[in-house]
Amino acid sequence: MSDTEVVDVQELGRWLHTVKTWDQTDSTKTHKDICLHLRPMRDFLHKLQTYINGMKSTADAMKKLPLLGQFLGRVCWIPHITADGTSRALLFQCLWGLYSEEPQNAMEAKANQWIRKTLCRLTTDEEDTAQTLMTRLGVPPAEYHLKVLRKMLARLQEHAETACTIPCDMIQSCPCDTARAISEACVPLVARPEAASLIGALLQRPFTSVKAPLSEDFIHAVGSAYSCRLVSLEVPAVVSLWWHSLSSLEEAVLSLMEQGLSYCHSAPHKLQQLLTDSILPKACAQHCSIFLVVNDIFRCALKQKEENYSLKCLVKTFTTHFLRELAVQEQRKRVPLKAYFPQAPRCVLLPLLTPPSEMPEDAWRDHVKWLSGSLRRLAEQEEEEDEEARDATNRGLPLVFEAWFLLVGCSHWVDVALQLLVASKDTDCDPFLWLLTFYHHPTNRGHHRDQMQVVCREAWGRVRGLFAAPPADGCQILAALLSPQPQQPSPAPVSILRLLLSSAVFSPLPLSGSTGILLTVVERSGLTDEAACVLSSLEISVGGGGHAHTLQPRITALRQALAPST
Structure with missing residues (x-):
């Protein structure tokens, strides 16, 4: 069937003349005439929609029917037509069909601008003609506009939820094209609470198009509205927004870091709650690509501040919550762990990611020794291989850094190493002390890890001596080591x-x-707040262990002795 058999110029001209007459005269006779012609108008709008969808471009459609834009614009200004649900839906579909995803010329770009304004006006019409119609119908303006908006959004959502059944590149027009046009039309409405459901449907809609599935303007507008709390989205919609928008995801991570770092030092329990309430760990478990972005932001931060204990605490807490969310994922939906940690050395990936709670306590010692030995071999081997290759800027060791970065996220094994250290003989301390030193100093960049290992062993000897038979000046010596x-x-x-x-x-x-030893040392060293923070983190860490019923009261008592007001 040819285009002229669908809609011809003469028929469009007759309808345009009729619409102009209706638009110029507001009388009872005009209203009756509109009602009489409403059904034929619907049939004509349906023919227009078919015609527009068959065109290759907006320019082509306008060239063959030059009066098309004028006709649609006139109809959109007649409330007796736009108040009719079917006519309104057909108008929207005609406008969507004329919207150019990628404008090829000035005419199409200008048409896009006009279409956006027209769609926006249809949802917020406050002209005198609309007011007259509301008065005749006895409907308050606010109620009328809200009902029109809701009806329009409901129809938009129906189209947005229509999924493709075959690849888009096999057909000229598909639901993905309509969804993209809907996303453009939705831009002025993103801050309206009534639009939240439609926004969610658009964000979560599966797409088969090779082109960008949603308008960039729409994604940007939704991201801005969500960050400013102008729109409330369900959790799946927020996750989908992050999947679509890198900037929104980055903003969410940086906001979490800003708030989380303030809790790490003063209130680790609040950090736990922050991560429990956060959507980010769940989003990371559902989408590997989201996790890789989040983890890369943490990686970049740690490269700048590898000694920042609060930052390490945040990364550990986030990783713990992420792994919990990953564990509850359906087996068939899980992505292999190596996809989440592509840069981490394979030899330590699973051993570090396995939590102590999933292993018998009598196996902890051998496991930590193996971890310490493996990490030490990685560090020594790469340091030897790169010694001659490193330039004067001392770039650092990528593989060793990635191993350390994974250790930071799984630093519960460092806590276990410290617990085992206390119960170890003096000749059996090296693996645990090396792991602690490596955790705080992943590279030799200005730190001289071997020398610090010696200093750390000396400090451990003094600590052990204090708790065995405290010498008179032991606390003072240890306090000096802390400075x-x-x-x-x-x-x-x-x-x-x-x-x-x-x-x-x-x-x-x-x-x-x-308590007496602890108070004396930390007060002399001026590290009371730091000690309270570490104890709070340790209190959380041992919460799920087999000796939690005896350890947690002791930790709580020590923490309260350091900071009675907390």
Whole structure:
């Protein structure tokens, strides 16, 4: 069937003349005439829709029917037509069909602009003619506009939820094209609460088109409205927004980091709650691509601040929540772990990602020793291989960094190492001390890890001695070790602090004795707040262990002794 057999110029001209007459005269006779011609008008609009959908482009349609834009524009200004649900839906479909996804010339670009304004006006019409119609129908303006908006959005959502049954490249026009046009029409409405359901349907709609499935303007508008809390979206819709919009995802991660870092130091329990309430861990478990972006942001932050304990605490807490969400995913939907951690050394991937709670406690010692040995071999081997290749800027060791980055996310094994260290003999301490030193200093970039291992072992000897038979000046010596020494390699004070706190928690010394030693050392070193923060994190870490009923009260008592007001 040819185009002229669907709609001819003469028929369009007759309808345009009729519409002009209706538009110029507001009388009872005009209203009756519109009602009499409403059914034929619907049939003509349906023919127009068929015609438009068969055209290759907007320019082609306008060339063959030059009066088309004028006719549609006139009809959109007649409330007795637009108030009719079927006529209104056909008008929208005609406008969507004329919308150019990729305007090829100035005419199509201008047409797009006019279509967006027209669609927006149809949802917020407050002209005198509409007011007259509302008065005649006895409907309050606010109610009328809301009903029209809801009806329009419902019809849009029906089209948005229509899925493709065959690949888009096999047909000239498909539901994906309509969905893209709908997303364009939805841009002015994203802040309307009534539009939330439609926005969710668009974001979650499966697409088979090779082109961008949704308008960039729509994605940007929704992202901005969501970040400003102008629109409320269901969890699946938010996850889909992040999948569509890298900028929205990055903004969500940075917001989480800003809030989370403030809790890491002062209130680790609030950090736990923050991650429990956050959608991000669930989104990461559902979409590997989202996790890779989030993890890369954490990676970049840690490359700049590898000694920042609060940042490490945040990464660990996030990884723990992510792994929990991943564990509850249906087996058939799970992506292999190596896809989530493509840069991590394979030899330590599963051993680090396995939580201590999934392993018998009598296997912990051998497991931590194996982890320490494997990480140490990785570090030593790559340091040797890259020693000559590294330039004066000391670029660092990518493989070692990735192994350390994974250890940061799974640093519950560092907590286990400290617990085992307290119960170890002096000759059996090296694997645990090396793991602690590596955790705080992943590279030799200005740190001289071997020398710090010596300093750390010396500190551990003093800590062990304090809790066995405290010498008169033991607390003072240990407090001095906690303070950085000028012109001398020194491990991060928090690493020695963790040795002290682990002994206070896990040693058999009575609580009163451990509390006295702890208070004396941290007060002299000025690290009271840091100690309270580490204890809070440790309290959370041992929460699921077999000895939680005995350890948690002891940790709580030590923390309260350090910070009575918390």
